[in-house]
Every structure is written in structure tokens, then in C-alpha cells.
Amino acid sequence: MASFVTEVLASSGRLEKEDLGTKINRLSRRVEEVKGEVCDMINKKYDEFLPSMQSAEYLVTQVNNLNKDVDLLKLRIENEVQNDLKVAISEFTELKQQLEKNTIILAVLQQLQEFNSAIEKYNLTLSERNYISAAEHLEKAQSCLKTLKSRKGFELQVLKSLGIELTVQKQNMLYHLGEEWQKMAVWKLPPSKDYSSLEMILKTELHLCALPSTDESRSGPILGSVLQALAILGELNTKLKFFSQLLLNYILKPLVKYPSLHVLVESQPQGVIVRFESMKTELEHPSPPQVFMKLKLVLGLLHKHLLDAPLESQKVLEGNKVVLAEVLGDLIWEEISEAIIKDCLVYSIPTNSSKLELYEEVIKATEEFENTLKGMRYLKGDATELLKYARNVNAHFASKKCQDVIVTARNLMTSEIHNTVKITPESKVTLPKLQSPSGEKVKGQKSPSHEASALENEVKLSPHTFSLPTCRISESVEKLMQLAYQTLSEATASNPPCSIQLFYTVRNIFHLFYDVVPTYHKQNLQKLPQLSAIHHNNCMYIAHHLLTLGHQFRYHLPAPLIDGAATFVDMVPGFRRLGTETFLAQMRTQKEELLDRLSNARSFSNMEDEENYNAAHKAIRQVIHQLSCLGKVWQDVLPVTLYCKAMGTLLNTAITEMISKITALQDISTEDGERLYALCRTMVEEGPLVFTPLPEESKNKTFQQEVPVYVQKWMKFKELMIILQANLQEIIDRWADGKGPIATEFSTNEVKNLIRALFQNTERRAAALARIK
Amino acid sequence: MEEDILTTLKILIIGESGVGKSRTISLHFFNTIGELGSVDFKVKTISVDGNKAKLAIWDTAGQERFRTLTPSYYRGAQGVILVYDVTRRDTFVKLDNWLNELETYCTRNDIVKMLVGNKIDKDNREVDRNEGLKFARKHSMLFIEASAKTKDGVQCAFEELVEKIIQTPGLWESESHNRGVRLSDEAGGRGGTCSGYCSML
Numbered sequence: 001m002a003s004f005v006t007e008v009l010a011s012s013g014r015l016e017k018e019d020l021g022t023k024i025n026r027l028s029r030r031v032e033e034v035k036g037e038v039c040d041m042i043n044k045k046y047d048e049f050l051p052s053m054q055s056a057e058y059l060v061t062q063v064n065n066l067n068k069d070v071d072l073l074k075l076r077i078e079n080e081v082q083n084d085l086k087v088a089i090s091e092f093t094e095l096k097q098q099l100e101k102n103t104i105i106l107a108v109l110q111q112l113q114e115f116n117s118a119i120e121k122y123n124l125t126l127s128e129r130n131y132i133s134a135a136e137h138l139e140k141a142q143s144c145l146k147t148l149k150s151r152k153g154f155e156l157q158v159l160k161s162l163g164i165e166l167t168v169q170k171q172n173m174l175y176h177l178g179e180e181w182q183k184m185a186v187w188k189l190p191p192s193k194d195y196s197s198l199e200m201i202l203k204t205e206l207h208l209c210a211l212p213s214t215d216e217s218r219s220g221p222i223l224g225s226v227l228q229a230l231a232i233l234g235e236l237n238t239k240l241k242f243f244s245q246l247l248l249n250y251i252l253k254p255l256v257k258y259p260s261l262h263v264l265v266e267s268q269p270q271g272v273i274v275r276f277e278s279m280k281t282e283l284e285h286p287s288p289p290q291v292f293m294k295l296k297l298v299l300g301l302l303h304k305h306l307l308d309a310p311l312e313s314q315k316v317l318e319g320n321k322v323v324l325a326e327v328l329g330d331l332i333w334e335e336i337s338e339a340i341i342k343d344c345l346v347y348s349i350p351t352n353s354s355k356l357e358l359y360e361e362v363i364k365a366t367e368e369f370e371n372t373l374k375g376m377r378y379l380k381g382d383a384t385e386l387l388k389y390a391r392n393v394n395a396h397f398a399s400k401k402c403q404d405v406i407v408t409a410r411n412l413m414t415s416e417i418h419n420t421v422k423i424t425p426e427s428k429v430t431l432p433k434l435q436s437p438s439g440e441k442v443k444g445q446k447s448p449s450h451e452a453s454a455l456e457n458e459v460k461l462s463p464h465t466f467s468l469p470t471c472r473i474s475e476s477v478e479k480l481m482q483l484a485y486q487t488l489s490e491a492t493a494s495n496p497p498c499s500i501q502l503f504y505t506v507r508n509i510f511h512l513f514y515d516v517v518p519t520y521h522k523q524n525l526q527k528l529p530q531l532s533a534i535h536h537n538n539c540m541y542i543a544h545h546l547l548t549l550g551h552q553f554r555y556h557l558p559a560p561l562i563d564g565a566a567t568f569v570d571m572v573p574g575f576r577r578l579g580t581e582t583f584l585a586q587m588r589t590q591k592e593e594l595l596d597r598l599s600n601a602r603s604f605s606n607m608e609d610e611e612n613y614n615a616a617h618k619a620i621r622q623v624i625h626q627l628s629c630l631g632k633v634w635q636d637v638l639p640v641t642l643y644c645k646a647m648g649t650l651l652n653t654a655i656t657e658m659i660s661k662i663t664a665l666q667d668i669s670t671e672d673g674e675r676l677y678a679l680c681r682t683m684v685e686e687g688p689l690v691f692t693p694l695p696e697e698s699k700n701k702t703f704q705q706e707v708p709v710y711v712q713k714w715m716k717f718k719e720l721m722i723i724l725q726a727n728l729q730e731i732i733d734r735w736a737d738g739k740g741p742i743a744t745e746f747s748t749n750e751v752k753n754l755i756r757a758l759f760q761n762t763e764r765r766a767a768a769l770a771r772i773k
Numbered sequence: 774m775e776e777d778i779l780t781t782l783k784i785l786i787i788g789e790s791g792v793g794k795s796r797t798i799s800l801h802f803f804n805t806i807g808e809l810g811s812v813d814f815k816v817k818t819i820s821v822d823g824n825k826a827k828l829a830i831w832d833t834a835g836q837e838r839f840r841t842l843t844p845s846y847y848r849g850a851q852g853v854i855l856v857y858d859v860t861r862r863d864t865f866v867k868l869d870n871w872l873n874e875l876e877t878y879c880t881r882n883d884i885v886k887m888l889v890g891n892k893i894d895k896d897n898r899e900v901d902r903n904e905g906l907k908f909a910r911k912h913s914m915l916f917i918e919a920s921a922k923t924k925d926g927v928q929c930a931f932e933e934l935v936e937k938i939i940q941t942p943g944l945w946e947s948e949s950h951n952r953g954v955r956l957s958d959e960a961g962g963r964g965g966t967c968s969g970y971c972s973m974l
Contacts, residue, residue, distance in 0.1 A: 715845075733816040736829035737781035741814045744845040 004030075108148065115144040115162065119169060126173060131180070135229035138173060141166055174235060180226045181239060187246055202261075204250040206274040236327065244331040247302075252336050255294045257343045259286035263297050272301060288348050288390075289365035291340065296372055302328075303376045329378035337385045345389055349396045359393050366390040398498040402505040405487050409509040412476040412483070413516045417524070417531050419475045420637070423541060425467035468544045469639035477538040481545055484509055488549070492556035499557055503566060510542065510571055514578060525582055530633040532586035537637065539579025543572045587646065590630060591653050597622040598654065604661045607675035620679055623654050624686050631690040643693040644703055648710025651687050655717045658683065662720060663750050668757045677724045680717065687711075716745035723754055728768045731755065735772055748772050778818065781827040782938055783849050784931075787871050788856035789864040793891045794832060821935045828935070847878035851944050852885045852934050859890045859918065862899040865908075872912060883944055885937045887915040887930055894920035 004027070118141035125134040145166055148159055188205035230236040251274070254261055266273040348362055366386050373379040389396070484506050491502035517535070524531050550567035557566050601619035606612050627650060634643055662668075662676060688704040708714040719742050723731055734742040735751065742751060751772050759765045786794050813832040818825060831846060855871055857864040868888075875884070888909040890900060902918060909916035915937065917930045938944055 734814060736783075736814075736816050737827070739781050739783040739829035739849060740816070741831070744848065 111144045111148055112158075112162075115141045115148075118144065119165070122169065122173075126176065131173075131177060131226055131229035134173060138166075138170060142170075173229070177226050177230055177235075178239075181230075184226070185243065187250075202276050202278055204254075204276060206247075206251065207272075237331075240328055241331055244328055248332055248335055248339075251298055252295060252332065253339050253343075255298070256286065256291050256336075256339050259290070261294075263294055265297070265301060274298065274301060286344055288340075288344055288362045291344050292365050292369035295336075295340075296369060299373065299376065299378060303378070326377050326380070329373070329380075333379065340386060341389050345386070346396075346400075349393060349400050359390075363387070363390045363393065394495055394498050398494070398501040401487075401490065402501055405483065405502075405505050406508060406512065409480055409483060409512060410516065412480045413513055414520050415476045417474045417476070417521055417534050417538070420472040420534060421475050421478055422470065422472050422636075423468060423478075423537075424470045425464040468541060469641065471537045471540075471639040471642075472534060472637045473537045473541045474534055477541060480509065480513070481542065484545075484549065488553045492553055496558035500561060503553075503557060503561055507568065507571075510546070510568065510575075513542065514571075514574060518578065518582065526585070526589070528633075529586050529590065529630055530637060532582050533634050533637045536579040536583035537639075539575045539582075543575035543579070546572050546575065583646075587649065590626070590650055594623055594626060594650060594654050595657060597626065598657050598661075601661070603664075604658070604676060604679070605665055607672045607679075608669060613675050616679055617682075620682055624682070624690065627651060627654070627687070627690040631692050635692050636695045638693070640693045640703070644691060644706070644710045647691055647693075648707070648712075651690070651707070652711045652713055655683060655687070655711065656713050659713060659716060659720055662724075663746075663754055665757050668724075668754075673724045673758060677721055680721045680724070684717065684721065715741070719745045720754075723751075723758070728755070728759060728764055732768055732771050737771075738773075778825045778827050779939070781829055782851045782935065783829045783831065784934070785847065785850045785853040786830065786832045786856065787853060787875070789858070789861075789867050792856045792858040792861070792864050794856045819931060819935055821932050821939065824939060826935050826939065828931070844878045847875065848880055850879060850884060851881075852887070852938050854887045854889055854930070854934065855914070856889045856891050857900065857905075858892050859900045859905070860892050860895045860897050865890075865900045865905070868908065881944070883941060885915070885934060885941065885944070886912065887917070887934045888912075889927075889930060890916075890918040892920055893918045 118137045122134045122137035122141065125131075125137060145159070145162055149163075186207035188207070230239055254276075255263070260278050262277050262279050264275045264277045266275065345362075345366075348359075350359060367390075370379065370387055487502055487506050487509075491499040491506075493499075494502060517538075518525065521531065521535070525535055526532075546568035550569060554562060554564075554566040597619050599619075600622075601616040602612050604616055607616065627647065630650065631647055634646065637643075638646065658680065665672075668676065688707040691703045691707060691710075692700045693703055694700055711717075719734070722734065723742065726734070731742065731751070734740045736743065746754075752769055755765060755769060755772070759768075788794055815830050815832075817828045817830060819828055820826075831850075833846070853875060855868060857868055859865075875886075876882075888905060890902070890905045905918065906916050908914075915930070915933055917927075917933075919927050919930070
């Protein structure tokens with residue numbers, strides 16, 4: 001209505017001349033309609049709704065009452081029914097439990113009965129010596145007992161005694177079976193436990209009886225049945241283990257170990273007897289094919305008489321088929337294969353590569369042996385330890401060879417140094433002949449030589465230009481070098497992995513030398529000058545060979561050696577250093593000794609004094625003596641040039657010491673001068689005589705004349721002697737304004753000092769001193 | 774008497790063993806024979822064109838047998854007399870070696886050289902005079918032939934040599950400045966068959 005008023009107002013607002021009449025009519029009509037609706041509404045509410053409401057409420061109270069009655073009734077019924085139900089349930093449960101109990105008892109009784117019958121049958125069959133079924137029955141009884149025992153909360157006294165009974169019966173059966181077994185395989189063993197000696201082993205016998213001792217008709221499967229029964233009882237392994245141990249220790253291993261042992265098989269009606277006989281043989285270790293043959297014989301025998309028989313009867317038996325040979329094989333194979341490798345195959349590996357091809361035979365024999373064993377079912381199809389070992393012969397060969405080489409080398413190194421051989425440029429290590437790597441290369445080398453001849457220098461190098469000078473080296477070192485050459489030529493003839501191993505073994509020899517020799521001979525090398533000289537030569541000799549050793553073999557070795565890895569040149573400096581260090585240490589020792597002796601000469605002062613002179617004289621004699629001793633021990637040992645250098649250096653040390661002592665003197669009287677001159681003359685006369693590099697006395701003269709060349713201060717020493725005896729004018733003349741010999745040997749201060757010591761302070765001396773500048 | 778001396782000159786006498794160095798030359802000057810194994814050395818004053826020079830004469834006295842003379846022998850020499858034996862061709866052939874050694878050890882390169890062919894009084898001459906002359910020219914050396922009987926020739930030779938040295942002023946005046954760098958006094962140059970053998974001492 002409000003909207004309507006609004007509408008009206010809006011329209012009036014616009015002052016439009018509309019028909020107000022129609023609008024008012026419409027309004028009143030509307031009012032009438034509303035009035036009717038309101039009346040209708042009021043009527044409905046008060047006339048119709050309220051009375052029905054009242055009746056409905058009444059009905060609700062009535063339903064509620066009824067409900068209460070129903071509940072009450074239900075409760076009562078429930079109480080009564082439930083009481084009855086409980087009683088019924090408990091009755092049923094009881095009945096059920098009783099039923100179950102009865103069933104169980106019945107089952108137990110049945111099992112007990114089964115057990116009983118099993119035991120009875122067992123007893124019966126055992127007395128009939130039907131071991132297989134006896135064992136089966138026993139097994140059955142045991143399983144019965146096991147099921148019985150597995151029931152919990154159900155302990156019967158009888159079970160315990162049944163258990164005991166079962167154990168007794170089982171032991172009884174085992175005893176019987178053992179008896180039978182012992183009758184069939186009888187060992188006669190040597191009395192002592194020691195089965196390492198051949199005589200003891202010879203007394204071993206094994207009797208195998210395929211037939212039972214008593215003559216019964218069904219003798220055939222008895223052996224099989226015994227073993228089978230043992231298998232069923234689970235005792236087969238222990239029995240066979242014992243048997244296999246005996247077999248291994250008394251038969252198989254001795255056969256592998258002693259080449260003289262042979263198997264003797266004696267057939268008897270009841271079976272066979274295996275015993276040994278000894279046949280003389282020169283072999284230290286048996287050859288593999290022979291060993292294989294013997295082993296095959298024994299194992300074949302066992303197979304035939306002991307293990308093969310039950311096989312057929314087993315086929316009848318379903319399920320647990322046991323291949324006895326397999327069981328035995330499992331037990332012995334590991335040990336016997338080890339023994340074969342250790343005592344037989346190892347020694348059969350050749351020490352020389354040339355014999356390597358012959359080894360093919362051994363490989364074949366090994367394969368055959370393994371195949372035979374597989375045929376007898378001792379071995380499973382995949383066991384090939386022996387063959388693998390034999391096929392790997394190259395590797396074994398290399399390891400063995402390398403081991404041998406290193407051991408030999410070490411023995412050489414620890415042997416005496418002082419057994420020597422003379423090496424001259426003419427002496428050569430006999431080089432193994434090597435094939436040229438390829439024909440083409442040789443041609444390639446030859447063709448340029450024709451052209452080169454035109455360019456060739458007419459002056460040729462001496463054939464000994466690059467050779468080691470004549471000297472003495474240890475015999476052992478020469479052998480060591482030969483060993484290295486041999487091993488390398490062996491390497492060139494071997495297959496690649498082997499030859500690489502051999503090559504590095506040679507390198508190891510030298511590494512070993514470097515470490516072992518200076519350590520092992522340490523004391524002697526320090527103490528004995530001759531040994532240090534020989535050791536020096538040894539090192540130089542090795543270094544000399546190492547220079548070319550790699551090149552000689554390089555093209556015959558496999559990659560990567562052929563590509564330049566085959567070298568020993570890297571070791572050369574080390575060896576030279578080793579040699580020089582040892583020798584220089586010796587030189588130092590000798591030098592110290594010389595200086596020590598000269599220190600007793602009381603600085604050569606006051607030679608007028610008889611005692612001083614004697615001391616100095618003695619010191620000089622000692623020096624000469626020491627030098628001549630050294631000259632003797634180094635004679636023919638050191639190369640001549642080195643000998644002269646060494647002796648020269650030592651003599652130089654002595655005279656340098658004398659020069660420095662004498663030039664340092666403050667005062668030299670005429671008498672002093674004469675005595676000093678006499679001492680120096682002793683040195684000059686006898687010093688050269690210690691130069692005896694060669695054993696032939698006559699040839700040493702040249703070296704003694706050449707002493708000034710080896711002794712650096714020789715001229716200075718001689719000039720000193722001249723000064724000791726000269727007058728002032730003579731000294732000035734020999735100085736010759738710095739152009740004379742004194743000037744080349746002495747400094748101005750030294751000469752001035754000597755002049756002051758020798759001459760009294762006069763004008764002439766002052767004039768002379770002034771000339772020295 | 775010392776004051777009027779112009780200079781002291783170092784003169785070497787070299788050549789193969791037995792060519793008569795000491796005999797022919799030293800004997801004429803000093804009337805002594807050198808001792809084997811040491812450098813024989815004599816001083817002699819000589820007058821050339823009114824100039825007095827003192828000669829410090831070094832004779833090897835047999836040292837050449839030991840293949841090499843010590844470098845100190847050559848050091849500072851201003852003149853050298855090379856001697857060969859005309860009756861032995863090998864001593865003439867070896868002159869090359871001596872020249873070589875001289876060049877190696879001499880501290881200066883303008884050293885004055887004189888070649889002496891010795892023992893011309895002997896009958897069995899093997900080296901012709903012209904040959905010697907040719908060799909001397911080739912190496913720009915003075916040349917004479919001499920014998921035990923030609924003392925004057927030797928005297929002449931010395932005078933000629935000294936004259937030549939004095940005429941080369943740089944040789945004797947600035948001797949102390951011209952030495953250059955000396956690396957080592959005792960550089961041992963001993964050859965021989967040293968192969969892989971270590972030289973250690």
C-alpha cells in the first residue's frame with residue numbers, strides 16, 4: 001500500500017491531469033479485498049485449529065502411557081528368557097570340551113599305537129637285518145614322539161620313558177649299523193699316530209667287503225642299506241667324515257706327497273684290499289698325471305665297492321635319494337684339491353719358459369681327472385679348482401720364477417764382497433741372442449750406413465771409449481748381472497703379463513741391491529778400504545749395465561714396456577751415488593787418519609830439538625806407511641785412473657798439511673831448515689812409491705813419475721823445498737817479478753813470511769821483501 | 774842493476790820429449806840439465822836494441838811426458854819456443870797438438886811464437902827446412918833451425934823473440950789488465966777413456 005501511496009504522490013507531484021477517480025476506486029477495491037482476507041484468517045484460526053490441537057495433546061499422553069506398559073512387559077519377559085539361556089550355553093560348552101578331550105586322547109592313543117607298532121616293526125626288521133625299513137620305522141617313531149611332545153600342557157609320564165626307549169633303540173641301531181660298517185670297511189692303520197713318515201704309511205691297509213661276512217641270500221643291498229639307514233638317521237655325515245679323514249690322511253694325501261708310493265689292489269672273494277707298495281723313484285715330487293692316475297684308481301675302487309652298490313636300490317626309494325659319492329666327495333674334495341695343488345701341482349710348474357709348452361699335458365691330465373671324478377659323481381659339475389689352477393700356469397710360473405729370482409739375487413747380495421773377478425773392457429756379459437723385432441727395421445738401419453760412410457770421420461773413437469775401465473768387482477755382482485740378463489731374456493720369451501712381471505722383478509733386484517747391500521755390509525764397508533773400493537766398482541759396474549739394459553730388451557717386451565717403460569736408466573744416478581758415497585766416506589776416514597798422524601808432528605816447529613824432530617819423522621813415516629798400505633789394498637782393485645786420483649788426493653792432503661804448517665812457522669833456523677828439508681825429501685822420495693795401481697811392479701814406474709799430475713800441490717811442495725835451501729837471490733830469481741814458479745805456487749804473503757822466518761832481519765832481506773809484490 | 778830493466782818476460786819452451794829442448798837451449802844458456810819431474814826454471818837478462826829485458830824461462834824438463842802440463846805453466850806467458858827434432862817426423866807432426874794446448878791454456882792470444890827445428894847436425898833428417906818454414910808461416914811463428922853446435926843461432930832466436938815481444942807493446946805493458954775473467958785456476962782438463970765412469974775426486 002505504501003508503494004501505492006508513493007506512486008500516487010509521485011504522479012501528483014508531476015501535476016499531471018490524471019483520473020483521480022479511477023485511482024480511488026482501485027484503492028477502495030483493494031481495501032475490501034484485504035478486509036475479506038483478514039476475516040477469513042481469524043475464522044480459520046479460532047474455529048478450526050485450536051480444538052484439533054487439544055485432541056492431539058490428549059492422544060500424546062495416552063500413547064506415552066501405553067509405551068510405559070510395553071516397556072514394563074518387555075523387561076519382565078527378557079529377565080525370564082535370559083536366565084534360561086545361560087544355563088543352556090554352559091551345558092553346551094561342557095559337552096563340547098568333553099568331545100574335544102576325547103578326540104585328542106583318541107589321537108594321542110593312535111599315535112602311541114603308531115609309535116608302538118613302529119618300534120615293534122623296527123625291532124622285527126632290525127632282527128631281520130633289514131636296516132632301511134628299520135631306520136624308516138625308527139624315524140617314524142621319532143616323528144610320532146615329536147608330534148606328541150609338541151602338544152602343550154599335556155605332559156605324560158609315559159612320553160619321557162618313550163623318549164628314552166627311542167634313544168636306546170636309536171643307539172642300538174647305530175651300534176648295529178656301525179658294526180656292519182666296520183665289517184665292510186676295515187682299516188689297518190700304522191701303530192703310531194704319525195702319518196708323515198713313509199714307512200708308517202706303508203703299513204696302512206684298507207679292506208673293503210662288498211659281501212657280508214655271513215652267507216645270507218639277500219647280501220646285495222646290505223652295504224647300501226647300512227649306508228642308507230645311516231643317511232636316514234642323519235648319521236651318515238659323521239660316519240663318512242671319519243672315514244674320509246682316514247682316507248685322506250692315510251691314503252690320498254700320501255699318494256699325492258710321495259712319488260714312490262703305489263697302490264696295490266688285492267681282490268678277494270669277499271672284497272678287495274688296498275695296500276701300498278714302495279717303488280724307487282728319482283723324482284722328488286710326483287708328476288701330476290701319475291698322481292691323478294693313482295687317485296683315480298683308489299677313488300674308482302671305492303666307488304665300485306662301497307659307494308656304487310647302494311645307488312640302484314636307492315632308486316627304488318622315493319624322495320630322499322642320497323648319492324654317497326657326492327657326500328664323500330663333498331667331504332674330501334676341498335682338502336684333497338688343496339693337497340694336490342700344494343704338494344704336486346706347485347712343483348710341477350716349470351722353472352723355465354721353454355718347458356711351459358710341455359705343461360699342456362698336465363693341464364689335459366687335470367681336466368681328465370676332474371671329469372672322471374664327475375663321472376663317478378664325486379664332484380658336482382661346477383667344481384674345477386684344479387683345472388683352474390693348472391690353466392693359470394703362466395701366472396704361477398711367473399710368480400714362482402720371480403720368487404726364485406729374488407731369492408737368488410738376495411743370496412748373492414748377502415754373500416761375501418771380497419771374492420772378486422777382474423773386469424776388463426774386453427770382458428762381456430754373454431748377451432742372449434734376441435731376434436730382431438721385425439725384418440724391415442734391420443734393412444732400414446743398413447741402408448743409411450752406406451751414405452754415412454762417406455761422412456764418416458777418419459779419426460775413430462777407441463773401441464773401448466764407452467767401456468768400463470779395468471777393475472775388480474765382486475763375483476756375486478757379476479752373477480747378479482747375469483741373473484738380470486737371464487731373467488730379462490726369459491721375459492722376452494714369455495707371454496705379456498708374465499714378461500711384465502719378470503721385467504719388474506729385475507727392477508726389484510736392483511732396488512733390493514740398493515737397500516740390502518749398504519745395510520747388510522755396513523760395518524765392513526766402513527772398516528775395510530778394500531771392500532769400499534770393490535763396492536764402489538760394483539755400483540759403477542751395475543750402473544754401467546743399467547744404462548743399456550733397458551734398450552737391449554725393450555723391443556722384445558710387450559706394451560707398455562715397448563713404449564719406453566722398459567728402462568733402467570732412472571736407477572743409474574742412484575747407483576753411481578751409492579758407489580761414490582761409500583768410497584768418499586772411506587776417503588774421508590783415511591784423510592782424517594792422515595791428518596791425525598800428522599798432528600803428532602808438533603807443527604814442525606823447533607826441529608833442532610831432537611825429540612821434536614823424532615816425533616815429526618815418525619809422523620811422516622806413519623803417513624807413508626798408511627798410504628802404502630792403502631796403495632796395496634787398492635792395487636788391481638780400483639780402475640787405474642781412479643786409483644791414481646784417490647792416492648793422489650790423499651798424498652796431496654798430507655803434503656798440503658805439511659806446507660801449511662811449515663809456511664806458518666815464525667822462525668826457521670838453518671838447522672831447522674835442513675831438517676825440514678830432510679823430512680820433505682822423505683815425502684818426495686817415498687810418496688810416489690805408494691802409487692802401485694798394477695800388480696806388475698815394473699809397470700808402476702810410469703804412474704810414479706806422473707805423481708805431479710795427481711798431486712795438486714806437488715809443485716808447491718817442491719818449490720817449498722827449494723826455498724828451504726835457497727839464498728835470498730835464488731828466491732828472488734824464482735819469484736821473477738811474479739813470473740817465476742814460486743809466484744805461481746805461493747802468495748806474496750806466504751813467500752814474505754817464509755823469507756822472514758828463514759833470514760835474519762838485514763837490509764838485504766828488506767830489499768828482497770820489497771821485490772816480492 | 775835491476776833498475777834499468779824494461780820488463781820481465783815469461784818465455785815457455787815446449788815440444789815432444791827427447792827433441793833436445795833442455796840440451797840445446799838450456800845448456801847454452803845455463804850449463805845445467807833440468808831435473809825430471811819439476812819445472813826447470815831460469816832467469817836471464819838479455820839486451821835487445823839497448824833495451825834490457827829479464828827473461829823468466831820455463832822449461833818443462835820432461836813434464837810433457839805426463840801428457841799435460843799444469844795450466845799454471847802457461848799462465849801469463851808472453852813468448853813460446855816450440856822445438857821439434859828434424860830427424861823425427863813424429864815430433865813435427867805433434868806440433869799441432871802443442872799449438873792446440875797452447876791456445877787452450879794461454880791467457881792471451883797475441884803471444885809471440887818461435888819454431889825451432891833442432892838437431893840439424895845429424896845425418897838422418899826427416900823434416901825439410903822448407904817444411905818447417907811453411908808450418909811456421911802458416912801459424913805466424915818465427916823460425917830457425919839449430920843444433921848443439923849452433924849456439925849463436927839459439928842466442929839469436931831468443932833475441933829475435935824478445936825483440937818481437939817488445940815490439941808488441943800491448944803484450945808486455947798492460948799485462949795485468951788483459952786477463953779477462955778467470956773462472957778456475959785449476960780447471961783439470963784431463964782426457965782419457967772415461968765412459969760412464971764417474972769422475973769424483
